Amino acid sequence: MLERIGARSVDDLFSVVPEGARLARPLALPAGQSEVELAEHLLSLAARNTGAGAVSFLGGGCYDHYIPAVVDAVLSKPAFFTAYTPYQPEVSQGTLQAIYEYQSMVCQLTGMEVSNASMYDGATAFAEAALMAARVTRRREVVVSAAVHPEWRETLATYASAGALDVRVVPACGGVSDVAALRGAVSRQTAAVLVASPTFYGTLEDIPTIARGAHAQGALLVVGANPVLLGVMQPPGELGADIVVAEGQPLGNPMSFGGPGLGMFACRQDHVRQMPGRVVGKTTDVDGKVGFVLTFSTREQHIRREKATSNICSNHALNALAAGVHLCALGAHGLAGIAEACIAKAHHLEAALVGTGRFERVFDAPFGYEFTLRFRGEVRAMQEHLLGRGFLAGLDLGAFDAADAGLVSFAVTEKRTRVQLDSFVQEVAQL
Amino acid sequence: MYPKELKYDREHEWIRTEGDVATMGISHFAQDQLGEVVYVDLPSVGDTITAGDAFGEVESVKSVSELFTPLSGEVVEVNETLADAPETVNEDPYGDGWMIKVRLSDPAEVDDLLDADGYQAFLAEEA
Numbered sequence A: 001m002l003e004r005i006g007a008r009s010v011d012d013l014f015s016v017v018p019e020g021a022r023l024a025r026p027l028a029l030p031a032g033q034s035e036v037e038l039a040e041h042l043l044s045l046a047a048r049n050t051g052a053g054a055v056s057f058l059g060g061g062c063y064d065h066y067i068p069a070v071v072d073a074v075l076s077k078p079a080f081f082t083a084y085t086p087y088q089p090e091v092s093q094g095t096l097q098a099i100y101e102y103q104s105m106v107c108q109l110t111g112m113e114v115s116n117a118s119m120y121d122g123a124t125a126f127a128e129a130a131l132m133a134a135r136v137t138r139r140r141e142v143v144v145s146a147a148v149h150p151e152w153r154e155t156l157a158t159y160a161s162a163g164a165l166d167v168r169v170v171p172a173c174g175g176v177s178d179v180a181a182l183r184g185a186v187s188r189q190t191a192a193v194l195v196a197s198p199t200f201y202g203t204l205e206d207i208p209t210i211a212r213g214a215h216a217q218g219a220l221l222v223v224g225a226n227p228v229l230l231g232v233m234q235p236p237g238e239l240g241a242d243i244v245v246a247e248g249q250p251l252g253n254p255m256s257f258g259g260p261g262l263g264m265f266a267c268r269q270d271h272v273r274q275m276p277g278r279v280v281g282k283t284t285d286v287d288g289k290v291g292f293v294l295t296f297s298t299r300e301q302h303i304r305r306e307k308a309t310s311n312i313c314s315n316h317a318l319n320a321l322a323a324g325v326h327l328c329a330l331g332a333h334g335l336a337g338i339a340e341a342c343i344a345k346a347h348h349l350e351a352a353l354v355g356t357g358r359f360e361r362v363f364d365a366p367f368g369y370e371f372t373l374r375f376r377g378e379v380r381a382m383q384e385h386l387l388g389r390g391f392l393a394g395l396d397l398g399a400f401d402a403a404d405a406g407l408v409s410f411a412v413t414e415k416r417t418r419v420q421l422d423s424f425v426q427e428v429a430q431l
Numbered sequence B: 001m002y003p004k005e006l007k008y009d010r011e012h013e014w015i016r017t018e019g020d021v022a023t024m025g026i027s028h029f030a031q032d033q034l035g036e037v038v039y040v041d042l043p044s045v046g047d048t049i050t051a052g053d054a055f056g057e058v059e060s061v062k063s064v065s066e067l068f069t070p071l072s073g074e075v076v077e078v079n080e081t082l083a084d085a086p087e088t089v090n091e092d093p094y095g096d097g098w099m100i101k102v103r104l105s106d107p108a109e110v111d112d113l114l115d116a117d118g119y120q121a122f123l124a125e126e127a
Helices: A010-014 A034-044 A069-075 A094-111 A122-137 A149-161 A178-185 A207-215 A270-274 A303-305 A317-355 A379-388 A418-429 B028-034 B107-112 B116-126
Strands: A141-145 A166-170 A192-196 A220-225 A243-247 A263-267 A280-284 A288-295 A360-361 A371-376 A406-411 B014-020 B021-026 B037-041 B054-061 B064-068 B074-079 B098-103
Touching: A034 B074, A094 A263, A094 A280, A094 A288, A122 A141, A122 A149, A122 A192, A122 A220, A122 A243, A122 A263, A122 A270, A141 A149, A141 A178, A149 A166, A149 A220, A166 A178, A178 A192, A178 A207, A178 A418, A192 A207, A207 A220, A317 A360, A317 A371, A317 A406, A317 A418, A379 A418, B014 B107, B021 B028, B098 B107
Parallel strands: A141 A166, A141 A192, A192 A220, A220 A243
Antiparallel strands: A243 A263, A280 A288, A360 A371, A371 A406, B014 B021, B021 B098, B037 B054, B054 B064, B074 B098
16 A cells, blocks of 8 residues: 555654654553453453442442343344444345334333434433423523532533523432422423433432422423333323423443443424434335435534534443343333332332441432431441441442432342342341 | 515515515525525514514525525514415415515615516625
8 A cells, every 4th residue: 555655654744743742652551461361351351340249239320120132132142232323224134124113112111202313311300301491491590409410510510600590409308309399499490300210219209299389370391201110100191291301321321330321312293393313204215115214314413503402412322222122121110020029029118228227218209129228327437337238238328419418329129149149138137 | 486566685685565564585586595495483472673683593404504584673574374385485486485574674675675687786796
């Protein structure tokens, strides 16, 4: 190739870079390794992870669900694994159809009319929902419940700091949104009320009442949901939500120390032109055959520039595919079964922990498969001790907000066996 | 293609005035350039618009163009049929494809508009 283009060496190709800007020595890299050596090295690094094999009761937005083998099997197909963005439909029908099916399933789960091709994670989807509501209503203020995950609220605050939104946070009460205070905070300046159900505490919200409070002033309702719980809960779309977002990690995606996540985003057909992100549509080609394409592209920045619905020009295709494969493998009944198992196990553990006398109930509100209790003692010391016994003993909520000091949240998924639950309870009883 | 009884502006709008109310839409040239219109985003009745400002947007499959008004006033009527049949803008730009009616706050602004010949001359210059 060098000969073909008339260059003597690769260095010739960089001749335009000024001498003063060039590195005059070789890069300080170690020598190359064989595959065997490299594998050894990486395994030894991985072995340094503390608690990697521990029985986990951690939640807070990232859950230890079982991923069926079929998910990896489908994901690993090179046509999916290395596919680029499907801008050219002629060569991307597989990718586009997979995303279309994912979108369709998100609509079924959330009870909404249209879904996008996914966003980065639940937190940014939440912030984008606020921005979308502001565009739809042409209002600036959003009212958000303090019962929403603090990191989702922090992300919203980061987006709002650019000046497009005024964020009003309404304190929680009893581990759920203070519905009366939320209603009181809503005015004709409010673009949206934002809540999450389940909340950061694991509790379930009274969506219909919150919806009425928002709609009474012409504000939209944004609901953050858990996609596994949606397998058995009435969809937010049927309860008055105008936009539903979720962190889709529980479906087909590993915890991976916090990411990559999956931002699920669904809204009403009426508002589709203000929805951010990519959308795949189903259509027919010139021969009348069914095909899939990216559609509503005029919302996006490469067409609309500064008036685009968002600066996002991507989606989490592989994570969305994993979620889609997981849902297909489970089916509606399978997903409901998983959700019921999680809920049953969580309620069993909650009662058992309270029964040890070391934890006490603080909230009356119903919960799904995550719950919050107050620990009678030092939370950090308790967690360190139980880690030594092979358990990740929940999330220290005091680390997020000093007002929640002493509170610990536990998530119990279908992976937690009877033996694990009983051992954990025994360890707690002996604290 | 450019009815003589209408006025035009350099943003490819046509204007028909009846008393102090002006009806506006986009010209044959504009709809032809855009291609098949798939969506028209119009203001609401009661909105105030100002000469030179964008009052809405027209979308085709691969582009979005702002709609600019050469006249100021209050929007008194909006063509709701375009919501379900945006392609009317292509089929009948001067008739059923009308977009908004405005009660003029400064009727003298109409004097700055082009007539059909002036608009066609402008198009020839642009080409």
